[in-house]
Amino acid sequence: MRRAVPWLFLLLWLAAAHAEVPQAQWSPLQGEGSVRLADYRGQLVWLDFWASWCGPCRKSLPAYQKLWERYHARGFTVLAVSLDEDRAAAQRMVEPMALAYPLLWDMNQDSPQSFGVRAMPMAFLIDADGEVVWSHAGFRPGDEVEIARQIEAHLP
Numbered sequence: 001m002r003r004a005v006p007w008l009f010l011l012l013w014l015a016a017a018h019a020e021v022p023q024a025q026w027s028p029l030q031g032e033g034s035v036r037l038a039d040y041r042g043q044l045v046w047l048d049f050w051a052s053w054c055g056p057c058r059k060s061l062p063a064y065q066k067l068w069e070r071y072h073a074r075g076f077t078v079l080a081v082s083l084d085e086d087r088a089a090a091q092r093m094v095e096p097m098a099l100a101y102p103l104l105w106d107m108n109q110d111s112p113q114s115f116g117v118r119a120m121p122m123a124f125l126i127d128a129d130g131e132v133v134w135s136h137a138g139f140r141p142g143d144e145v146e147i148a149r150q151i152e153a154h155l156p
Contacts, residue, residue: 021047021126022114026081026104029091035104037079041130044071044154046078046147048123049111052093053084057121060139061097067148068101074155075128081106083117123147127154 024037037047048064050057061080068078078101082090087105094103111117115124119137125147127133134150136143 021124021130021132024111024114026111027107029082029087029094029103029105035079035102037126038130040077040079040126042075042128044076044128044151045126046076046123046151047115047126048078048080048121049083049106049115049117050080050121051083052086052089054120056139058093059141060121060123060143061094061099063139063141063144063147065097065099065101067144067151070148071151071155072101076151076155077101079104081111083109083112083120085109125150125154128156 021037025034027034037045046064046067048060050061064078064080068076080094080099080101081104083106084090087107090103090105115122121137121139123136124132125134125136133154136147
């Protein structure tokens with residue numbers, strides 16, 4: 001029976017993988033205004049949740065920059081949402097990274113619950129119709145190979 005539990009979890013996770021994402025709105029990490037996830041409908045979106053205190057996030061954000069550079073012209077974007085309570089801490093972390101994709105801040109601190117964030121970093125690949133088609137928890141060097149494969153599989 002113990003061996004069945006991981007398989008049951010996997011089946012439940014796969015069944016939920018093609019779910020519509022919650023409506024979401026964040027602040028730009030730098031500047032004013034708001035950014036809605038719905039603004040990116042029609043694009044393939046890598047929605048990444050990160051924080052300044054997360055060691056693997058320091059490696060994932062530059063890796064996502066390379067993926068953004070590689071696929072952006074084909075309709076792919078990265079939205080990197082900081083879950084830091086302290087906006088300034090998030091800004092200090094990414095400042096030297098020179099990231100070109102949108103850097104956002106979860107000003108209401110409701111994204112973890114809304115999106116079911118269970119690890120750091122946690123990312124969701126959202127197709128042009130607004131459905132989650134794949135998710136990835138954590139980050140280790142080399143993960144970008146599978147992430148790129150998933151991006152390519154879902155680009156038009």
